[in-house]
Amino acid sequence: MGGVGDGPITTAVTADPIVLDAHRTDHGWRVVLAVRGAANASVAQAAVREALAVAAGFDPPTSLDLIVVDPDDATVEVRAVSDVTPAA
Amino acid sequence: MLGAMPPCVRRAGVALLLLLLSPASALAGWQTDAVARIPPGTPLPDAWAYGAALARGLHADPDGSYRAQENGLVASSSIAGAVQVITGARERDRALLRRGLASLRVGCRSHAANPQFRVLATALAVRALRSAGGRPPVWVLQCLARAPAGAPGWSRGDRLPEARYLSNLQWIEYAAMRQARIALGRDGRRFIRPGSLVSGRYDGTMRRVLKQTGVVMDSDGGCFFQGDPGKPDHWAYGYHVLTTAMMLLAGDSRWRCGARATRSIQAPDGDVAYVGRSYEQAWAAAAAVLVLDRAGDRARAARSLDRLRRLHLRSAGHFVMTPTLEHLDPYAGPVSYTAFPALLLLVAGRHAGAGTPLPATTRTVTSPVYEITETASRWESRHVQGVAPQSAGDGRYVSGIVRRKLLEDFGWQDAMPDLVP
Numbered sequence: 001m002g003g004v005g006d007g008p009i010t011t012a013v014t015a016d017p018i019v020l021d022a023h024r025t026d027h028g029w030r031v032v033l034a035v036r037g038a039a040n041a042s043v044a045q046a047a048v049r050e051a052l053a054v055a056a057g058f059d060p061p062t063s064l065d066l067i068v069v070d071p072d073d074a075t076v077e078v079r080a081v082s083d084v085t086p087a088a
Numbered sequence: 089m090l091g092a093m094p095p096c097v098r099r100a101g102v103a104l105l106l107l108l109l110s111p112a113s114a115l116a117g118w119q120t121d122a123v124a125r126i127p128p129g130t131p132l133p134d135a136w137a138y139g140a141a142l143a144r145g146l147h148a149d150p151d152g153s154y155r156a157q158e159n160g161l162v163a164s165s166s167i168a169g170a171v172q173v174i175t176g177a178r179e180r181d182r183a184l185l186r187r188g189l190a191s192l193r194v195g196c197r198s199h200a201a202n203p204q205f206r207v208l209a210t211a212l213a214v215r216a217l218r219s220a221g222g223r224p225p226v227w228v229l230q231c232l233a234r235a236p237a238g239a240p241g242w243s244r245g246d247r248l249p250e251a252r253y254l255s256n257l258q259w260i261e262y263a264a265m266r267q268a269r270i271a272l273g274r275d276g277r278r279f280i281r282p283g284s285l286v287s288g289r290y291d292g293t294m295r296r297v298l299k300q301t302g303v304v305m306d307s308d309g310g311c312f313f314q315g316d317p318g319k320p321d322h323w324a325y326g327y328h329v330l331t332t333a334m335m336l337l338a339g340d341s342r343w344r345c346g347a348r349a350t351r352s353i354q355a356p357d358g359d360v361a362y363v364g365r366s367y368e369q370a371w372a373a374a375a376a377v378l379v380l381d382r383a384g385d386r387a388r389a390a391r392s393l394d395r396l397r398r399l400h401l402r403s404a405g406h407f408v409m410t411p412t413l414e415h416l417d418p419y420a421g422p423v424s425y426t427a428f429p430a431l432l433l434l435v436a437g438r439h440a441g442a443g444t445p446l447p448a449t450t451r452t453v454t455s456p457v458y459e460i461t462e463t464a465s466r467w468e469s470r471h472v473q474g475v476a477p478q479s480a481g482d483g484r485y486v487s488g489i490v491r492r493k494l495l496e497d498f499g500w501q502d503a504m505p506d507l508v509p
Contacts, residue, residue, distance in 0.1 A: 020273035032270060034218075069270055071219040074212055074435050075382055077266075077339035 017047055018071070028063030029055070038070035044078045052082050121406035123157065123426040128405045132397055135377050135389075135440035139433030142407060143171035144184065146427060152190030154423045164423035166195030170209035171430040177213075177220035188213070189225070196231035203238045204257065205424065206231075207285060208264035208337070209431055214271035224271075226279075232268045233279035233286060237261065242293040256315035256327045259301070259334035261285065262294050266338045298340075301331070306455035310349030311342065316365050322485060323457045323473050324364025325353050326372030333375040333432060336382060347383035350376055352453040352460055354388055355467050355493055357500040358395030358445065362491045363458075363471050367484045367508065368410040369420055370400045374429035374436070381440035393441030396429070412506060448495065465495040483507035 020032040033051060038044040047068050055064035063083050070076035124145035132138045146168045149156050154164045172188025175181065192213055195206050210232055214224045239261040268286045269276065280287050302314030315327030332346030354360050354376060361372035373392040380389035399411040409420050419425075433440075448467060453460045459470040474487035486507055494503040 020270060021276065022274070023277065032273065067270075071215065073437060074215055074267060075336050075378070077270075079339070 017051075017068075020069070025065065028065065030065040030067075032067045032069065034071040035068050036071055038068050038078065039073045039076045044068050044070075044076070048078060048080045052080060055082055120409040120421060120426055121402060123423050124407045124430075125405045126401060126407060128403065130405075132393075134438055134442040135374075135381070135393055135433040135436035136438040138393065138396060138441075139171065139374075139430040139436075140175040140179065142426065142430035143175040143188075143434070145405075145407065146172065146423065146430075148187065148191050148194075151194065152187070152192075153194045154191075158422055164195075164427065165191040165198065166206035167209040167424045167427035167431055169193075169195055170213040171427050171434060173213040174216040174431075174434050177216045177222060180220075189228075193227060196227060202257065202260075203235055204261035204264045205428070207235045207268050208260060209427075211264060211267035211271040212431065212435065215267065218271070218273075224275075229272060229275050229279050232272055233276060233284060234281040235268070235285050236283070237265075237285045237290050241297045242290050256331050256334070258294070258297060259315065259331050259338065262298060262340075263334040263337040265290070265294070301342075304456045306349055306352050306453050306458070308348060308352050308451075308453045309345070310347075310352045310453070310455075311345035312349040312353070312455060312457055313342075313346055322364055323471075324361075324366060324484075325458075326361030326364065326366045326369060326375075328353070329360050329372050329375040329379065332379045336379055337435070343379065344383060347379040347385070349455075350379055351383070351385060351388055352455070353458060353469065354380075354391060355469070355491060355500070356391065356446070356448040356462070356495070357493060358391035358393070359491065359493075360392065362469065363474070364484050366417055366420065368412065369417070369425070370396060370407070370409050371425070371429040371432060373400070374432035377441040378432050378436040381436055385446075386440075386443060387446035389436075389441045390443045391445040393433075394445045396433075412508075467491075467493045467500070 017033040017035045020034050022029060022031045031051065033047060035043060035047040038047060048066060051066050052064065055062065063081065066080045066082070068078040068080075124142050126132070126141040126145050130141050132141060148154055148165070148168065152165060152169065154168060158164060169188045169191025172184050173192060176183075176185030176188055192210060196210065210228060214228055214232065217224045239257045241258055265285050272279065272286065276286065283289055303311050305311060312323070313328045313331040314323055315331035316322040316324035328346065329350050332343050332350055335343035335346060350360065355362075358373060358376070360376045361368050366372065373396050376392040377389045380392065400408055402408060407426055409425055448462055448464050450464065451462050455472075457471070457473050459472060461468045468489060469491045471487055471490045474485045484507065489504065490507055491502070492504045493500045
């Protein structure tokens with residue numbers, strides 16, 4: 001009988017994303033990233049977190065409209081928008 | 089008169105009459121059976137394998153068009169070319185890739201009646217090329233970047249009430265736009281023509297129009313979408329599934345609710361397109377494989393793939409659009425209609441539809457459009473919205489029990505005559 005720990009262990013690894021598009025809009029930046037394996041929710045989330053972290057470091061702060069797609073699966077599209085918090 | 093004939097002549101006459109009237113009449117011929125053939129014995133374990141086999145079964149003229157099969161028309165070249173490009177790129181089959189690109193190019197140069205199909209197919213082909221590490225040719229990027237919007241409802245001068253129909257064509261165009269934009273990526277800045285479908289000019293209008301997509305909720309929490317391009321009271325089940333698939337490809341979250349209603353209407357033998365326009369056409373089953381797989385309902389996706397294997401392939405491997413010839417809408421004869429299910433199956437991908445089809449469960453689902461009752465050995469669907477059978481000229485739109493299936497020793501069987509004689 002199988003139990004916890006049996007079977008192969010797989011790790012969600014984010015492959016290097018390919019920047020399909022990145023351009024300025026009226027509200028900030030719009031970026032489309034192709035991430036192999038993004039059909040796996042954990043991979044997509046990791047890619048989004050990473051991109052948002054990079055955007056958070058922009059000076060001056062800018063909002064990011066991010067779309068993550070999977071190059072191998074046309075049905076995967078994860079969108080995340082980061083807003084700029086106005087300076088106090 | 090028959091009585092005056094010798095018995096052998098009478099028997100031969102009756103046999104001939106039965107043959108002509110039979111749904112599987114060999115004399116009548118299948119309108120799509122010459123389009124593609126999958127050699128018997130080809131393993132078709134999942135959606136990808138089936139789509140790839142269909143793609144390989146398409147054979148264009150030497151110039152990449154399908155003119156010889158379509159009386160000089162070239163409208164089918166894009167979808168047929170796209171499925172070969174997708175398969176060729178993924179499976180590293182260079183010969184198939186070249187064949188596909190030749191057809192795709194013919195399609196890009198043509199003026200298709202419904203250009204949104206061309207854009208969608210071409211965008212998916214470009215994405216497959218990029219995914220395989222290839223650089224798409226400039227002409228194909230220009231093809232995507234310059235394509236105009238074509239569906240009624242959002243072009244200048246179109247007023248919504250006058251738009252002939254909502255919404256499957258609009259949904260196809262919206263999905264095509266979204267996919268084309270991803271396919272173009274950074275190349276879009278170089279090639280996009282102002283005012284084109286992908287230019288952004290139509291984005292707001294599209295979203296506003298598509299909010300008006302007709303929908304009813306069922307008792308299982310499913311959203312049944314109206315996609316029938318006929319009349320407002322027509323609810324074609326196949327178009328609901330197609331609309332849901334296009335929502336999925338457009339990144340619109342409503343697809344999940346649509347997938348739930350697809351679950352509701354699906355028979356244990358995978359049947360989903362048993363009411364309305366495009367009655368029983370293969371692409372509806374392919375779309376069901378796609379949306380049910382992505383909804384995580386793999387065993388129900390397997391039902392519809394199994395149906396495509398059992399009923400849409402003749403013994404010699406010829407692919408037929410409908411299991412019953414008489415019900416094939418005349419517009420569904422072109423090669424593109426055979427290529428379209430292949431496209432949806434390739435998008436569904438490896439593993440989709442694989443495994444054992446879900447056995448019947450016990451449930452009842454009701455809605456203002458349908459009432460479905462399923463038990464372990466009996467399944468029945470009542471269409472609520474249609475016209476009374478006695479006043480119906482078109483059996484695809486009658487109300488009442490439209491399908492009844494019973495589990496026999498050799499699987500699920502239709503237990504009532506087809507509504508379309």
